[in-house]
Amino acid sequence: MAFRLKLVPDETKIDFFRYAPATFGFSVVMVLASIVLVVVMGLNFGIDFRGGTTIRTESVQPVDVGAYRAAIAPLDLGDVSITEVFDPTFGPEQNVAMIRIQAQEGTEAVTPEIINSVEAALQAVDPSVTFPSVESVGPKVSGELIWTAIIAVLSATAAILVYIWLRFEWQFAVGAVVALIHDVTVTVGIFSLLQIKFDLAIIAALLTILGYSINDTVVVFDRLRENLIKYKKMELRDVMNLSVNETLSRTVMTSGTTLIALIALLVLGGDVIRGFVFAMTWGIVVGTYSSVYVAKNVVLFLGVKRDWSKTDGDSPAGTQFGKSGG
The missing domain is CATH 1.20.1640.10 (Multidrug efflux transporter AcrB transmembrane domain)
Structure with a gap:
């Protein structure tokens, strides 16, 4: 069975x-x-809807959000969001962070020069940091x-x-x-x-x-x-x-x-x-x-009308329930 x-x-x-x-x-x-x-x-809103640039970092050292923020602050980039990414699939030497930088006024996206400056500032704090991906979307x-x-x-x-x-x-x-x-x-x-x-x-x-x-x-x-x-x-x-x-x-x-x-x-x-x-x-x-x-x-x-009245001929006045009156 x-x-x-x-x-x-x-x-x-x-x-x-x-x-x-x-x-x-x-x-x-x-x-x-x-x-x-x-x-x-x-x-x-993610970068798709806000406009700007998202930089994903990865390092063997633990992410120090405060140190990252202090390193980027002198660049005067406006709204910068730094968040550490936690994932059970990450190994002990896989420390990931997402850095979101708002689109700069008068530009469609953060320029390559600014991105290079951000990367250099972060590498000064943590030489082992790498940048697997960079995504940019213009405000328009x-x-x-x-x-x-x-x-x-x-x-x-x-x-x-x-x-x-x-x-x-x-x-x-x-x-x-x-x-x-x-x-x-x-x-x-x-x-x-x-x-x-x-x-x-x-x-x-x-x-x-x-x-x-x-x-x-x-x-x-x-x-x-x-x-x-x-x-x-x-x-x-x-x-x-x-x-x-x-x-x-x-x-x-x-x-x-x-x-x-x-x-x-x-x-x-x-x-x-x-x-x-x-x-x-x-x-x-x-x-x-x-x-x-x-x-x-x-x-x-x-409510659902179930007692449909008849019109001329045999056609019911309703749709699916036209013949279900009773």
């Missing part, structure tokens, strides 16, 4: 909407708190990237809205988009709270989260549509509970296996992709939550 792993029983009867006002209220609070955090604390380009990123996220959300509207009903489309807005806003909020670097990789993560979240939502919506036709007399709330329970095993297995891979990357993947992986990990958790406790709550609040 083959072994079959079961994380969820074949039949569950969890009342996901028992505390609907509390769960939806919690989501509203998280969204509002995220907006306040972004307004008050702002985002720790970074400003364009911000708007391009916003347009990309909004366009993806709008396309999903149209798809769900055509595939199901407008109530489903509204619920799905509200859940997506919830996911993106809360993810951006946690980046503001923790001041994790926010760059183009995080925008890619946000777009991936949109796709993953809507996939999970559509699976439950599709089962809900089938059950609405099958159980014509059952209350909408009960049909929604049944649908979520019937797809719960699939949701747990999909999210669980994805999280295993993401957690492995988060721990062992290195600092270069850590921001992206953190955004994905957080997004999977929030996206799974919102598929049930945000999207479905919105549909439950708006």
Whole structure:
């Protein structure tokens, strides 16, 4: 007999909407708190969005942030951020730091002469220091990237809205988009709270989260549509509970296996992709939550018309549920 792993029983009867006002209220609070955090604390924009130069240093000696800062201070470069990079995959003689220098006024990027001066100043403090990578982005380009990123996220959300509207009903489309807005806003909020670097990789993560979240939502919506036709007399709330329970095993297995891979990357993947992986990990958790406790709550609040009146001939007045009245 083959072994079959079961994380969820074949039949569950969890009342996901028992505390609907509390769960939806919690989501509203998280969204509002995220907006306040972004307004008050702002985002720790990476070099992609701020403009300037990022120098990555590596040394066999421990990183002395104070000494690095003192060495660079005489160069009068304005806003300079120095952070030590910690990673469990680094060896004992692999000490890494990131030095971010703002774009200088009147220039598109930090000049090679300034970069050479910074490197020379750091080598005077630590002769063993090397510079594996130097990245520069001009302020004009970074400003364009911000708007391009916003347009990309909004366009993806709008396309999903149209798809769900055509595939199901407008109530489903509204619920799905509200859940997506919830996911993106809360993810951006946690980046503001923790001041994790926010760059183009995080925008890619946000777009991936949109796709993953809507996939999970559509699976439950599709089962809900089938059950609405099958159980014509059952209350909408009960049909929604049944649908979520019937797809719960699939949701747990999909999210669980994805999280295993993401957690492995988060721990062992290195600092270069850590921001992206953190955004994905957080997004999977929030996206799974919102598929049930945000999207479905919105549909439950708006209701779904199931007793469609007939118009001329035999054509129903509705769409998918036109023949399910009863």
